[in-house]
Amino acid sequence: MNPLLDRLGVRLPIIQAPMAGTSTPAMAAAATNAGALGSIGVAAMDAAAVCKAIVDVRAATDGPFNVNVFCHCPATPDPVRERAWLEALRPVFHRFGVEPPAAIGEIYKSFLTDTAMQELLLEARPPVVSFHFGLPSDDVIVRLKAAGIVLLSTATNLAEAQAAAAAGIDAIVAQGIEAGGHRGMFDPAAPDAELGTLALTRLLVSRIDLPIIAAGGIMDGAGIASALALGAAAAQLGTAFVACAESAADDAYRGALRSQAAFATEFTKVISGRPARCLPNGFTALAQAELAGLTQPDYPIVYDAGKALIAAARAAGDGRFGAQWAGQGAPLARSLPTAELIAELKRELAAVRAS
Template sequence: MLLEQIGMRVPVVQAPMAGITTPALAAAVAHAGGLGSLGVAAMDAARARQEVRAVRAATSARFNVNVFCHQPPRRDAGRESAWLDGLANDFARFDAAVPETLADGYRSFLLDDAMLRMLVEERPGVVSFHFGLPAAAQIGALRDSGAILLGSATSLADALKIRAAGLDGIVAQGWQAGGHRGVFDENGPDERLETRELLAALSGVGLPLIAAGGIMARADVQAAMDAGAVAAQCGTAFLMAEEAGTTAPHRQALASGKTRMTRAISGRPARGVENIISRRDDSAAPDYPLPYSALKALHGAASAAGETGYGPFWAGTGCAEARPGTAAEILGRLVP
């Protein structure tokens, strides 16, 4: 059983939310018997190593490190210039200058030899992949280090690729899930299957399934397991944790309960709290992660003026149900 391999005592995975998860959060969940996770997509290998070591200093349990396996963006100067022009009025509201260019600030694991080396050396115990899969040589190196490997799938086609790559389990990410949608091809067809439907679609793949999306309470975890999952991955439920890096405006925004899937923030479909930026037409958004650089500058300028409606406040469909507490307390509310 996957849970026994990992050493989990309870069937709950804390989602690896890049920018939100902290070593304290991951360690607290791992220490309490779940699978704690770090999202290191926005970090370089040196910073990620510090985070991994901070978790290891707080717990002897295995924990998960999540990396993004996206293809590098295709640069299109005209498209990028038009996107920046479309933000000009927003920047002008706060007397801020529009950036001259869009920057690629998220290095894909596919190209990050230093991150692979760090994971092989530090051995967190579990490594998970989002947006696709690494090269066979990368998978082999992680496997040789003793890592348990998980891949995120939103469709049967992607789940079959995960199985063919020899991974140990699948995070079945339903349409309700907050944060970035884990589609391998962001421009391909998307059936938008909700979590229960996705579990049914993946039931014959033959790998352990971890359900993700819309899981906010004990009953949701139990329902996922009744539908064939071995565990549930919860992100939004942990956004209000004392140990989480969630900002005060982000915590406050969850109460609205309104979320939206959009490319307007990063260039890839992602679900967050509905606000000024997520309601923008995203049909002409440049490739991931290029829009992020402008959005972060805009959010910074707006926040300084007291306007938080440009925040990338990732959250799933049940965000209004998130309740404060320590990570251990929140985990306790989720365990069937």
């Protein structure tokens, strides 16, 4: 018996992580149809785009799926810092024959203040909604739960998990330091204990009376089995799906994932303004060169400059820049259709349990 799986309506203790930029409606539907919980990351979308994404998922599956939103504190503009950031990047933009943007700003809203997104989710009623970077207001949580939506929240430490439990969240995603993509800390300025997936999962299982979902560095059935042995109700895998056929990852991203870069993932704030684990590339090099020592603008204002640089590099045929999020298990990624990958994970998990 696994009460979380029963509540989610899935057969397998596997959640395809909602990695923004790579997860797609096609991937989410394929994951759900294969028995896992599919997810879409919608933090960079407006309400209209999210509505379409939900419609697309529902057109391809009758099963449950997760919609992930970001609950970061809204940015505080600082024209001085923003101008300095753009000036430091000017030589990099010039390499690609373009000027940097004249100004940068908050390119998408936090779910905390995006009332249009809140109302859309209440109307669309996706089976699951997950929160990253924090929690929405008590009122929003109450309304989402009243709509019959199961709520998940990322936590990187015990205090965050306790806050989520007190707010009425249904299950906690224990994000270990190994995880790819954005670190889900509620307060990025606070000290980070940098707990690994193993330690964090076991800590939360022992202290929180909610289902715990292990996340970070899990790439195969053996990893899933390990998480379940620690008491997790399920495992969330993100990097494992980046190379899948349905992923939105471009050729440069896929190539980097197959290269030696996969063995040396690192944290950087220079792409978006918040710590995120990625493959080393042109952006991570900037942290040691043009951007070294600068005080960053707030997240996601930094991302406005980052996306402009990504576009300039791509237009010039340079694949060294990109938000190539990946966890420490990146070398174990497999290039398979989503359904085939989940079938492999299921077989591997069964083999471990039978041994």
